[in-house]
Amino acid sequence: xxxxxxxxxxxxxxxxxxxxxxxxxxPMQAFTQLAKLAMAEGALSAKTKELMALAIxxxxxxxxxxxFHVKALHRxxxxxxxxxxxxxxxxxxxxxxxxxxxxEALGAWDSMAAL
Numbered sequence: 001x002x003x004x005x006x007x008x009x010x011x012x013x014x015x016x017x018x019x020x021x022x023x024x025x026x027p028m029q030a031f032t033q034l035a036k037l038a039m040a041e042g043a044l045s046a047k048t049k050e051l052m053a054l055a056i057x058x059x060x061x062x063x064x065x066x067x068f069h070v071k072a073l074h075r076x077x078x079x080x081x082x083x084x085x086x087x088x089x090x091x092x093x094x095x096x097x098x099x100x101x102x103x104e105a106l107g108a109w110d111s112m113a114a115l
Contacts, residue, residue, distance in 0.1 A: 006067035006108040013064050047076040051086045058087070058101040059094040066101065070108040083109055 021028045039049050050072045057065025073083065087102040094101075 006063070006070065006111060009063060010067040010071065013067075047073065047078055047082075050076055051078065051082065054083075054105065055086055055090050058090045058105060059098050061097060061101055063101075063104065066105050066108055070105060070112055074109075074112050080109065080113075 017028070039046060039053070044052075050069050054066065054069035054073065057069055083105070087105060090098045090102055
């Protein structure tokens with residue numbers, strides 16, 4: 001299990017962006033709307049889209065994305081087997097750095113599964 005606190009990271013990101021939601025309401029609302037529309041069920045399931053988003057987060061080395069998208073995958077009832085299969089593609093495409101962030105994603109998965 002990872003010692004990295006993804007819950008805390010997600011909370012801190014949301015807290016740190018709170019002032020921008022006030023001072024930059026229109027762009028922040030537009031980004032939120034873009035995210036909702038892009039992640040909505042369509043030709044691809046919401047779970048498939050979340051797996052894709054997590055893969056991008058891993059290959060772009062973004063711990064924040066790992067926290068947000070692992071949380072969403074739990075909500076969408078993704079299985080650990082589905083997660084690990086996607087992680088193997090990340091490792092194939094992203095090499096050693098993706099392996100390290102895949103380990104981080106597995107740690108986040110295990111931490112969130114324990115709740």
